[in-house]
Amino acid sequence: MKVLVLNGSPKGEKSDTLHITNAFLEGMRETEEIEEEIIHVIDSRIGYCRGCFVCKKNGGTCVIRDDMDEILDKFIRSDVVIYSFPLYSYGMPANLKVLMDRTMPLSSWTMHRDETGRYGHRYQYDLQHTKYLMICGCGYPNAKQNFEGMIRQFELKYPENRTILTVPESPMFNIPQAAPFTKDKLRQLREAGAEYARNGELCEQTLQQITAPMIPEEIYAQFANKME
C-alpha cells in the first residue's frame, strides 16, 4: 500500500502534528506492508493556482512547472493520501492550501449534479481506489468551536473514501514532560492506524477516543498560560 503524507506544518520535521501522524503510520505498518513518503510542503516550490482552468480542458496538465508536477504524480499513484497539518485560523496553513488548489488538474471541466443536488467536477485520472485522510492537530483544548470549518472543507473536497482525525492539545507531543499523558494517545493512534489499514476506515468509537483531550481543558489552559 502506497501512502503519501503531505505535511503542511510550517515547522516541517518539528511539527507537533507529525507525532500524531507517525504513530498512526506505525499502526498501519503493523497490519499492512506500506511504502510511505512524507513531503514537507513548506520546503517544496509550489506556485499559486492561476485559475486559468487550462488543466481541466487539456486532459490534466497544469501550465506551471514546479514541484507540483512530481507531487501530483505521487498523489495519483498513492493508495492513501494523508493531509497532516496544524489547525491555523480554523483552517489549514496557507502552504498546504496552495497545494490543495493545485490539485485542480485531477478533475475535468464538465460539472455534474449528484442526487443531493450538489455540483462537482469528475476526476480525469483514475482515483477510484484513493483514500484521503486528514490528520489535524491544534493548540486549543476544544474540538468544538474550533475544528468545524476545517472538517467541513475536507468533507466537501473529498466526499468519498475520506477519514478525518482531529487531535486537540497537540503542542503536548513536543513536550517531553508531557509523555505520561501523550503516551496513551500515541498508543490509541497506533491502534487506530492498524484499524485503518485493516478496514479502510475508523469506527465512531475510535474517532471519539482520538479527538478527546489528553488532560482536562482547564489544566491544559493553566499550563499553556504559564509558558508565556
Ligand SMILES: Cc1cc2nc3c(=O)[nH]c(=O)nc-3n(C[C@H](O)[C@H](O)[C@H](O)COP(=O)(O)O)c2cc1C
Ligand atoms: C498562525 C497560527 C494560527 C493558529 N490557529 C489555531 C486555531 O485556529 N485553533 C487552534 O486550536 N490552534 C491554532 N493554532 C495553534 C496550532 O494549531 C498549534 O500550535 C499546533 O500544535 C501546531 O502544530 P504543528 O507543530 O504541527 O505545526 C495556530 C497557530 C498559528 C501559528
